[in-house]
Amino acid sequence: MSTLSEAYRDLPHHPHHIIPLDFDSVRTLPDSHVWPPTPHAFESEDRVSIPTVDLTDPDAGKLIGHACEAWGAFQVTNHDIPLDLFHEVESEARRLFSLPTGQKLKALRSPGGATGYGLARISPFFNKYMWHEGFTIMGSSTDHARDLWPNDYQRFCDVMEDYQKKLKELARTLMHLVLKSLDISEEEISRVVSAGGDSTALQLNSYPLCPDPNRAMGLAPHTDTSLLTILHQSTVKACKSSKKELVGF
Known part of the structure; x- marks a missing residue:
């Protein structure tokens, strides 16, 4: 199996793979964004939920190890990332994505680039476009x-820098627990x-308001290239805890 870098080399990005639709000007779902019907993951009443791990639990490492083997994902609580920071990140993200399209395109990433504004990097692997716009920071x-904000950019940078720092700390903690569950030496x-x-x-x-959401796709099913993905569940979808993170492998 080729690596993602090799795949991008063989199937390079072009400008049309990067520039999102001007969602504010669209009144009907264009054919380029219409996806075929897909079966729901859970159509019966027998709903399932992935494991939740409390990081203050003395058995957190053992629980994470079992979740990785059985599920490949788990939810994390009591991770010590302040709730206020999540609110600040969401606020700054909304400020970014609510900018006029022309303004956002000033931060458009290059076809071979990894950071900035644009469509998901998995876009060229599908024959339909996704109802999505993203912004990548490395x-x-x-x-x-x-x-984006020539005279008002510092707050965005400060919030994202603080968030990245906290997530790196959490990622190190989680990776330590995952590897420890495999009986790997501390060294x-x-x-x-x-x-x-x-x-x-x-x-x-960002998943803008869609005129026909039943026929559109936010992000197509895919596998991230990183070993560990930490996904924040925003307030758009209710969850049992407002301080919960979803971790996938």
Whole structure:
């Protein structure tokens, strides 16, 4: 199986794979964004839910190990990321995606780039477009943020920097617990966790109001390229805890 880098080399991005639709001007769902019907994951009343792990639980490592083996994903509670920070991140993300399309395009990533505004990088692998726009940050967001808000970009950068720092701390904690559940030595765990410390990306996603959501797709099913994905469940969809993170492998 080829790596994603090799896939991008063989199937390079072009500008039309990057530029999102001007969602504010669309009144009907264009054929380019109409997806065939897909069966619902759970059509019966026998609903299932992935495991929830409380990081203050003395058995958190064991529970995470079992969740990885049985599910490949789990929800995390009591991770110590302040609720106010989540609200700030969501507020800044809304500020970004509510900008006029022309303004957002000033931060458009290049076809071969990894950061900035645009469609999901998985877009060229599908023959239909997704009802989605995203903004990717790797390291500092200053350059792109300055393009979006020439005189008012610092707050966005400060919030995202703080969020990235907290998520890296959480990711290191989770990776330590995952590797420990595999009976890997502390020395090897430290080496692996340290090696992956800087190869991170923060992805902000937006799913604009859709005129025909039953025939559109937000993000198509895919596998992330990273070993660990931490997904924040925003307030758009209610959940039992407002301080809950979804982690996938």
